[in-house]
Amino acid sequence: MNQEYLSTYEVFVRSARGLDHKHVGSLHAENSQQALMYARDVYTRRSEGVSIWVVEAINITASQEEDVESFIEPMDEKKYRHASHYQLPDKIDNM
Amino acid sequence: MQTVEPLLQEAEFDQKILDEQKIEPRDWMPEAYRKNLIRQMSQHAHSEVIGMQPEGNWITRAPTLRRKAVLLAKIQDEAGHGLYLYSATETLGCTRSELIEALQTGKAKYASIFNYPALTWADVGATGWLVDGAAIVNQIALQRTSYGPYARAMVRICKEESFHQRQGYEIMFALAKGSPQQKQMAQDAMNRIWWPSLMMFGPHDADSAHSSQSMKWKIKRQSNDFLRQKFIDQTIPQIKVLGLDMPDPEIRWNKKRGHYDHGEINWDEFYQVINGQGPCNHQRIKHHKRAHDEGEWVREAVRNYREKQNRRENSTMKK
Numbered sequence: 001m002n003q004e005y006l007s008t009y010e011v012f013v014r015s016a017r018g019l020d021h022k023h024v025g026s027l028h029a030e031n032s033q034q035a036l037m038y039a040r041d042v043y044t045r046r047s048e049g050v051s052i053w054v055v056e057a058i059n060i061t062a063s064q065e066e067d068v069e070s071f072i073e074p075m076d077e078k079k080y081r082h083a084s085h086y087q088l089p090d091k092i093d094n095m
Numbered sequence: 096m097q098t099v100e101p102l103l104q105e106a107e108f109d110q111k112i113l114d115e116q117k118i119e120p121r122d123w124m125p126e127a128y129r130k131n132l133i134r135q136m137s138q139h140a141h142s143e144v145i146g147m148q149p150e151g152n153w154i155t156r157a158p159t160l161r162r163k164a165v166l167l168a169k170i171q172d173e174a175g176h177g178l179y180l181y182s183a184t185e186t187l188g189c190t191r192s193e194l195i196e197a198l199q200t201g202k203a204k205y206a207s208i209f210n211y212p213a214l215t216w217a218d219v220g221a222t223g224w225l226v227d228g229a230a231i232v233n234q235i236a237l238q239r240t241s242y243g244p245y246a247r248a249m250v251r252i253c254k255e256e257s258f259h260q261r262q263g264y265e266i267m268f269a270l271a272k273g274s275p276q277q278k279q280m281a282q283d284a285m286n287r288i289w290w291p292s293l294m295m296f297g298p299h300d301a302d303s304a305h306s307s308q309s310m311k312w313k314i315k316r317q318s319n320d321f322l323r324q325k326f327i328d329q330t331i332p333q334i335k336v337l338g339l340d341m342p343d344p345e346i347r348w349n350k351k352r353g354h355y356d357h358g359e360i361n362w363d364e365f366y367q368v369i370n371g372q373g374p375c376n377h378q379r380i381k382h383h384k385r386a387h388d389e390g391e392w393v394r395e396a397v398r399n400y401r402e403k404q405n406r407r408e409n410s411t412m413k414k
Contacts, residue, residue, distance in 0.1 A: 006191075006394075008185075024251070025179055025182055025183075025247075025248070025251070026182045027178060027182060028182075028191065030397040030398060030400070030401045031397075031400075031401050031404065034397065041175075042175045042178055042179075043175075045168075045171070045172070045175065045255075046255070062121075064121060065119070065121070065122070
């Protein structure tokens, strides 16, 4: 009954070379080596990936979605950052 | 402010549900939503884990090496599914040991089907085909559940689950086309497992304690009776292909409804088994406790190893 001693690890799997590692889930483990073995057994039983990352959950610093307005300032007033802001002459239909 | 704030939060929550947005772990949610989810998700996780027991009994007795390898792979999947679901449940702020304790003390339930014994090899086939088949119907609907981690776990589980049903049907097909004794074995297993499979969808909508609130919160997306009918309609043609007799004499096509009619489920049996009086309830929990206790030395060893590693790291840092 000592599950609490185990740390939570978040698991990320790269499904093929050239793609990003993608979060797939989490698990409990004593250390990162063990987490990596567990992740292999649990999340890649059908060749889902070529590489696994495990990160101890307490090492992740996360922003809060409620803070999105103040923290990730909406750039709505800076429309010139978007390609759609620029008007092209009629003769050019593709750029 | 004290009264306005919670009301605002609740309104925001309701709006997210209305807009088909997922609820994520750090979002505010009503306490009853959290509790309801913990109940349903942990029950789901426990079912995956306890479900390994009746099938596990047949690993050493599988008729061929291929069947043994297949059964092992299926049971390993169930362990994985249990883990996905426990991890997802823990995002609601409860610990693994609380969940396991609730299972072992009988406070939490699991699918009552696993309180029936797997008597013959045909039971392994019928279980994969019918029990996993019913679970898939349920889980496909749950891929759209409103709680993000639950929905994502369901997507992963559904992807893995379809081989479970097919391997079960393959076993049933081989038996049904075999000797008269083998065919009889398949018929007998199907007859016994049919009714508990229908019970897996839970009580009728009108009698289901948690259903209406769960539907409102989009934890459940389709009703018990709707999903049960869907399972019956898709399974009956599969029974015909096996050439077995129907497990329920009242099954017949209802042209007007566009569905199969069927006999009434024995709900007394359902509640008896749920409340601990099934043939294997005691055995299942006893075995789970024993396996958990016998694994303690492994957990202890890794804990000691980690402490030793930490001490070593600390002393090298000091140098």
